[in-house]
Amino acid sequence: MKGFTTKAVHGASLKKDVHGSLRMPVYDSVAFEHESARSIQLTFEGKKPAHAYSRISNPTVEDFEQRLRLLSGGTAVLAVASGMAAISNTILALAETGTNIVTTRYLFGNTLSLFEKTLKPWGLEVKYVSMTDPDEVDSAIDANTRAVFVESITNPQLEVADCSQLSVVSKKHGVPLVMDNTLLTPYLFNTKKAGVNIEVLSSTKYISGGATSVGGVIIDNGNFAWYKSPRLGNLAKKTGQMAFIAALRQEIYRNVGACMSPHNAYLQSLGLETMSLRIEKSCANTMQLAKFLEQHAKVKAVHYPGLPSSPYFAIAGKQFNNKYGGLLTFDLESREACFAFIDRLQLIRRATNLNDNKTLILHPASTIFTEYSEEEKLAMGVRPTMLRLAVGIEDHEDLLEDLERGFEPL
Numbered sequence: 079m080k081g082f083t084t085k086a087v088h089g090a091s092l093k094k095d096v097h098g099s100l101r102m103p104v105y106d107s108v109a110f111e112h113e114s115a116r117s118i119q120l121t122f123e124g125k126k127p128a129h130a131y132s133r134i135s136n137p138t139v140e141d142f143e144q145r146l147r148l149l150s151g152g153t154a155v156l157a158v159a160s161g162m163a164a165i166s167n168t169i170l171a172l173a174e175t176g177t178n179i180v181t182t183r184y185l186f187g188n189t190l191s192l193f194e195k196t197l198k199p200w201g202l203e204v205k206y207v208s209m210t211d212p213d214e215v216d217s218a219i220d221a222n223t224r225a226v227f228v229e230s231i232t233n234p235q236l237e238v239a240d241c242s243q244l245s246v247v248s249k250k251h252g253v254p255l256v257m258d259n260t261l262l263t264p265y266l267f268n269t270k271k272a273g274v275n276i277e278v279l280s281s282t283k284y285i286s287g288g289a290t291s292v293g294g295v296i297i298d299n300g301n302f303a304w305y306k307s308p309r310l311g312n313l314a315k316k317t318g319q320m321a322f323i324a325a326l327r328q329e330i331y332r333n334v335g336a337c338m339s340p341h342n343a344y345l346q347s348l349g350l351e352t353m354s355l356r357i358e359k360s361c362a363n364t365m366q367l368a369k370f371l372e373q374h375a376k377v378k379a380v381h382y383p384g385l386p387s388s389p390y391f392a393i394a395g396k397q398f399n400n401k402y403g404g405l406l407t408f409d410l411e412s413r414e415a416c417f418a419f420i421d422r423l424q425l426i427r428r429a430t431n432l433n434d435n436k437t438l439i440l441h442p443a444s445t446i447f448t449e450y451s452e453e454e455k456l457a458m459g460v461r462p463t464m465l466r467l468a469v470g471i472e473d474h475e476d477l478l479e480d481l482e483r484g485f486e487p488l
């Protein structure tokens with residue numbers, strides 16, 4: 079099996095189903111019985127690959143994890159309750175009070191809020207730099223830095239950093255590079271090849287198969303020497319390359335309890351099988367819409383890394399194999415014009431999500447970023463004149479017709 083879609087469809091079955099079911103069933107049970115006291119002991123010690131209790135592991139969730147391991151080329155994968163659970167569990171495993179992470183203000187709104195409002199009061203220092211300036215990243219990293227955290231395409235600024243440069247810098251300091259790859263998934267961007275150490279995903283988006291369920295994934299790409307980690311070094315003596323995932327499974331993830339439900343794992347495995355087809359269509363649609371908007375007289379600016387006018391066109395094309403994802407933003411002359419535009423649409427939905435099968439529109443400044451002041455919004459690249467379009471898999475002619483409708487004078 080070589081192709082992404084073949085792997086996505088056939089998966090990596092660990093065990094044959096007792097009834098020969100071609101699809102991993104939903105094991106909606108909490109506890110798993112063992113034939114002896116010794117067997118359950120070994121399972122608890124992490125020495126036997128078996129299940130005991132579904133907050134720690136579950137066959138349906140494991141099937142989903144193994145599919146993603148096969149697709150990403152990672153060494154170990156952990157599925158969790160949401161994208162935010164993936165990010166918070168990762169940071170809790172790497173950092174602690176008195177340490178810091180190096181990141182950017184160009185972050186998914188809740189991620190920024192997690193760093194600033196939830197983890198800072200626990201004693202985590204958060205250093206903000208520009209990820210497109212590797213020298214700035216280099217000088218921000220110090221002896222207490224536990225991670226460099228970046229998104230593969232930032233939302234809604236649509237900035238693309240040079241990942242191999244960032245990996246050189248973080249490697250020089252022996253700090254893991256963590257990437258939120260939600261907007262691209264392993265289908266469009268193989269983070270392991272680019273030198274990323276930990277990939278996190280909100281599987282709620284492209285993976286879920288049309289916004290069916292909330293979920294998250296943590297992938298250890300297997301390219302960080304955990305024995306060098308101040309937090310995980312001791313564990314690495316016992317578990318080697320598996321130290322990061324072992325720390326999560328045997329402690330942090332287990333104790334925090336944000337596990338993925340078997341039902342969601344079932345839906346997301348189903349979504350994974352058709353993901354590449356949906357991503358192809360959504361990328362092609364987004365390109366059509368970006369070109370249409372760019373030539374429209376009432377549009378002040380369009381931001382999409384797939385347009386030659388984008389400052390990230392070259393690096394995105396190189397990193398993501400000339401595909402640029404399903405998210406674009408564009409600016410109209412005022413906030414009022416944005417609101418009127420949204421309200422005239424008849425096909426495109428007014429909702430906050432992305433990589434749904436349906437195309438969705440949102441005014442980020444008045445919704446996702448509402449908790450921030452005007453100055454903070456501008457520092458985050460969130461303008462009052464900006465609309466965000468998360469493009470689905472509809473026929474592009476219908477989407478273009480609806481955009482035309484949005485521009486009609488009142």
Ligand SMILES: *Cc1c(COP(=O)(O)O)cnc(C)c1O
Nearest residue numbers: 160161162186258260280282293
């Ligand atoms: C949606 C999203 C998240 C959060 O994922 P949830 O599944 O909603 O918790 C994190 N990062 C990015 C880039 C996202 O788009």
